[in-house]
Amino acid sequence: MIHHQTFSTVLMLIVLITLCLPLTASAHAILVESEPKAESSLDRSPSQISIWFNENVASEFKALAVINSAGKRVDHNDVKQATLDRSHIYATMPKLPPDTYTVRYRVMSADTHIVTGRFSFTVISPDKAELRAN
Numbered sequence: 001m002i003h004h005q006t007f008s009t010v011l012m013l014i015v016l017i018t019l020c021l022p023l024t025a026s027a028h029a030i031l032v033e034s035e036p037k038a039e040s041s042l043d044r045s046p047s048q049i050s051i052w053f054n055e056n057v058a059s060e061f062k063a064l065a066v067i068n069s070a071g072k073r074v075d076h077n078d079v080k081q082a083t084l085d086r087s088h089i090y091a092t093m094p095k096l097p098p099d100t101y102t103v104r105y106r107v108m109s110a111d112t113h114i115v116t117g118r119f120s121f122t123v124i125s126p127d128k129a130e131l132r133a134n
């Protein structure tokens, strides 16, 4: 009976930690939408790359880079966060020649965890786009 109080406290802590873990794990921001869409083919160069998360992300530590197939960065390095929709970040693009591009992103979730990811899109030449349509 000496340690009854300690035992109750430890038990309470275990219950609290068990209840909290799933909540913490599910609080990461998740990419839910992009423009252009992941793995899409475009017949013209996109003027902007936009991505959306399932929750608002922090204004600090956000990054978005577009890399061509030779590994060269081609975006304007001007990532911004939308003023009204804090789950939306975007960067503007120069005119891109036909190639497959990789978008790499990094944001900080509301729970302060850093989330990174990547997806690709392809710009096909207008000639090829016309051929595909026929």
Ligand SMILES: [Cu+2]
Pocket: 024, 025, 027, 028, 029, 109, 111, 113
């Ligand atoms: Cu997290």
